[in-house]
Amino acid sequence: MADHPLTVLVVFTVSYWICMSWMFTQCERYNGRFTADHYYLNSLWFVTVSFLSVGYGDIVPSTYCGRMLAITTGIVGAGVSSALIAVISRKLELSRAEKHVNNFMADSKLTNQRKNAAASVLQQTWFIHKYQRSANKGDDLRLRHHQRKFLNAINDFRRIKWDQRKLQERGNSLLDVGKVGKNF
Numbered sequence: 001m002a003d004h005p006l007t008v009l010v011v012f013t014v015s016y017w018i019c020m021s022w023m024f025t026q027c028e029r030y031n032g033r034f035t036a037d038h039y040y041l042n043s044l045w046f047v048t049v050s051f052l053s054v055g056y057g058d059i060v061p062s063t064y065c066g067r068m069l070a071i072t073t074g075i076v077g078a079g080v081s082s083a084l085i086a087v088i089s090r091k092l093e094l095s096r097a098e099k100h101v102n103n104f105m106a107d108s109k110l111t112n113q114r115k116n117a118a119a120s121v122l123q124q125t126w127f128i129h130k131y132q133r134s135a136n137k138g139d140d141l142r143l144r145h146h147q148r149k150f151l152n153a154i155n156d157f158r159r160i161k162w163d164q165r166k167l168q169e170r171g172n173s174l175l176d177v178g179k180v181g182k183n184f
Contacts, residue, residue, distance in 0.1 A: 051077035
C-alpha cells in the first residue's frame with residue numbers, strides 16, 4: 001500500500017466487487033423466489049452502486065443476508081473512497097523541495113520587479129526635478145504627469161516589498177515545520 005497505493009486500491013475494489021456480487025447472488029438466489037433480477041451481472045451492478053454510495057434502488061435485497069452484504073458494501077465503499085481521496089491528495093501535494101523551488105522562483109521574480117519599481121521611482125524623481133527647474137508653460141502638465149507616475153511607482157514598490165515579506169514568512173514557516181519534524 002505504501003509503494004503502489006492506487007494499484008492496491010483498484011485491485012482490492014475489483015476483487016471485492018466480484019466476491020460480493022457472487023455472495024449477493026447466492027444469498028438472493030436461495031430465498032425461495034428466484035427471479036431474473038438476481039443474476040450475477042445484476043448483482044455486480046447492485047454491489048457497484050452500493051459501493052459507490054449511489055443506491056439507485058432498482059435492485060433491492062430481499063433477504064437478511066443480502067441486506068447485510070449491502071450494508072457491509074456501503075461501509076467498505078466509504079472507506080475505500082476516503083483512502084482514494086487521501087492517495088490522490090498526497091500525489092497532488094508538492095514535496096518540500098518543490099515548495100523551496102517555487103519560493104525561490106517567486107522570490108527572484110519579486111526581486112526583479114522590486115528593482116524595476118525602484119528604477120521607476122528614480123526615473124520619475126529625475127523627471128520631476130527636470131520639469132520643476134524648467135520655465136516653459138507646457139512643462140507644468142508634464143510635471144503633474146510625472147508626479148502621478150512617481151506616486152504610482154512608489155505604490156508599486158511598496159506592494160512588491162510587502163509581497164516579498166509575505167513570501168519570506170511562508171518560506172520561514174516551511175523551514176520551521178521541517179525543523180520541528182526532525183526534532184520528533
